[in-house]
Amino acid sequence: MSNDWYSDFVNSSFGRTIAGQVGLPPVPRLRRWEPGQPLLSGPALLGTATPDGRVAKVVRSLLTDLGIEVHDDPHAPVGGGSSTSKVAAGIVDATGLSSPADLAEIQGFLTPVMRRIGPSGRILVIGDVPAEATSPAVRAARRALEGLVRSAGKEARYGATVNLVHVAAGAENDIESTLRFFLSSRSAFVHGQRLDVGTVPGFAGSSQGVDWDRPLAGRTAVVTGAARGIGATVAKTLRRDGATVICVDVPSAGDALARTANDVGGSALQLDITADHAPATLLDHAARHGGLDVVVHNAGITRDKLLANQDRDRWNSVIDVNLNAQLTINDALLGSDVFHRGGRIVTVSSMAGIAGNRGQTAYGASKAGVIGMVEATAPLLVEKDATINAVAPGFIETAMTAAMPVGTREAGRRLSSMAQGGLPVDVAETIAWFAQAASYAVNGQVLRVDGQNYLGA
């Protein structure tokens, strides 16, 4: 996959020597998930900011049930080693903060953690939802966590990630799939980000009896834009996690689509998602598989032009494919029993929809629009126990980026805390996690998969 010569060089034995001598920035090799891999590759440190923390016990019980060594003291010797031995994770229960003074406790815990965290380690800060606080001091303390996490993300090395999860009041027992995602290597390229759990009221679901190696077993998924690139990887990842996958793409991409569908043992549906009959055709096809549990709106196009040179047709084609088609299909899903109770809609936004990108006014508009769609659709889905979330990829290594000019490509890769592009599977892992039945409390979220790209950060 990689045509990242710089990464290959600084990771070679000769390159490492040279890089060390002349001070070239290292490019960490990221640990990525495969079935059967343990949640953490070593011991975990678990800190609490205040005695009122409500998630530490949930985290502790998950980790100890899995046989993971857990210590409260950040200086504790681990794994039969010393007080400086590497750890696989440092987790802080930062709920229950009453003022910014409480943040010092978190600093006291994370300072040694930053020194001890191992390659592809996981630092996870779990806090309360700032908007739920009315007291200025409390809300300030809660909001401070985001600045702490985003800054620590820029300091973390060797593929370690630092992320923040907000848990709504009362949702502390609904975070298992989220904990598993952020602690495992499924979130390899999710870094410096924030995610809210349980913030859309009325959610329902359970993580009882989940096979965490095949969390999508028995579920049927549709992936649009599945012929190649990220979409094809999404189809394969959903299949790996147990789903039956309906692969959709435009008729002109039908040959690549057939390959993807046959690779995942799914079915191929050649369909222009902007056609009037598209929602009905999609639901008809899904009925063959007994209905739908997961819809991944991955299909997207770019028609890049400077706004000064843009024309109506190009503009409309981008908005139609990237936004209108999703809205229309979502309406059909909401009104149909083919889309099962407990269904999941996952859509693809973009860094360009958050930070903007030169030459991409249409694309940026459509991808920002996707975020608005997610926010407004989330509460509508509650009555079906369904959710909608978006992933916003940053620089992902695909055939499209391989064709970029070298300068643009190198800038895209290096201008992130991880100094590299992500892989399509990084986006796919996030989508597959949103798609899990066990992710029932994650709704209306937009999660960037970008290695903490500096654009729009």
Added chain:
Amino acid sequence: MPSAPSSRPTPPRRAAIVGANRIPFARSNGAYARASNQDMLTAALDGLVARFGMAGEQVGEVVSGAVLKKSSDFNLTREAVLGSRLAASTPTYDVQQACGTSLQTTLLIANKIALGQIESGIAAGVDTTSDAPIEVNEGLRSVLLAANRAKSTAGVLKALAGLRPGQIVPEIPANREPRTGMSMGEHAAQTAAAWGITRQAQDEIAAASHQNLAKAYDRGFFDDLMTPYLGLTKDNNLRPDSTVEGLAKLKPVFKPAGYPDTEATMTAANSTPLTDGAATVLLASDEWAAERQLPVLAHFVDAETSAVDYVHGDEGLLMAPAYAVPRLLERNGLTLQDFDFYEFHEAFASTILATFAAWEDPIFCKEKLGYDEPLGSFDRSKLNVVGSSLATGHPFAATGARIVPTLAKLLHEKTDQEGSGTARGLISICAAGGQGVVAILEA
């Protein structure tokens, strides 16, 4: 003519046409110049497998064939299936009946399904005129076989000494009837002249074929019948802007021997071009389709195969369907007018026009068919409504498997739109060797 049975026993059940896949057809030595029959058939099968989510599944049977076939491709269908995503345990066999091949394979699969011998099957056909087999000529073959039979080195040398320069020239397959030495076009030109088929009428058929095919593409008709291949997303013979006026400017290419130049009416546009391509149809019992919640587009009702003596001048080479259709109608208690759609393979525009003329002719119907009344005409607006071979091209053995799902989908659309009732369609394909295969589908 053999007398037709006036009715037939009710079959145990009717085979359902579930769906199909073909690759776009490509003009000879074009987009598929380097694709073999096996490559194209495998691609068409894989597209079908993907459309119906059958990767790794076994179907009852895959029956296919090619007209232009290398001797090393003796097990063409089996090799294609082994290279496809179907289960390797899927049995196959090859059939060849010239242009009728894949309507005949459809009939074979449908019959086994009707009898309960299989629950599902794929009928297919493929042909390449680009990657055509080339044989050594008969003289060289005799010499080489003699050398092979020789028991001593001296014997081998003696046999090889019989080689002559002229024997090196290979035999390239030609579109020529072995017993008359005439090309198919020359045969068709004779028939056209005999029935007085005009240039204008032929060009009207050709222009309509292109225009109808273009419209069908525009409305996405082929989205679930076709999968792109080697960069082609549509039949590349299609000329959407074809008009009768434009076609009238072309020079004729076929002229019947002994006729004046004014009788030369057949052009490159109202004759099918040499084409490469492959097509497949998925058939099944209703139960098999229902278990998988797959649609049933239409049912295969009945079919008839006929042959005429074109060698002794008794009948035109491509006129066999003129005999098969009346027998099929009689057996099923139908008239020529009882159909919602007519899918006639346009080998040449003149061929189908000559067939229609014969059915309207009291003398032909009396003398050749033994009827007191002619079969008559039918509503031409129901003919080849989404284009046919003049526009799509005609990879010989693939044409039946193109037409069957096309008609099945048209019938399905009609009953779908009307919400009830049945729709019925007639398929007719003429074939080299003076043969014809015709069939009825119903939805």
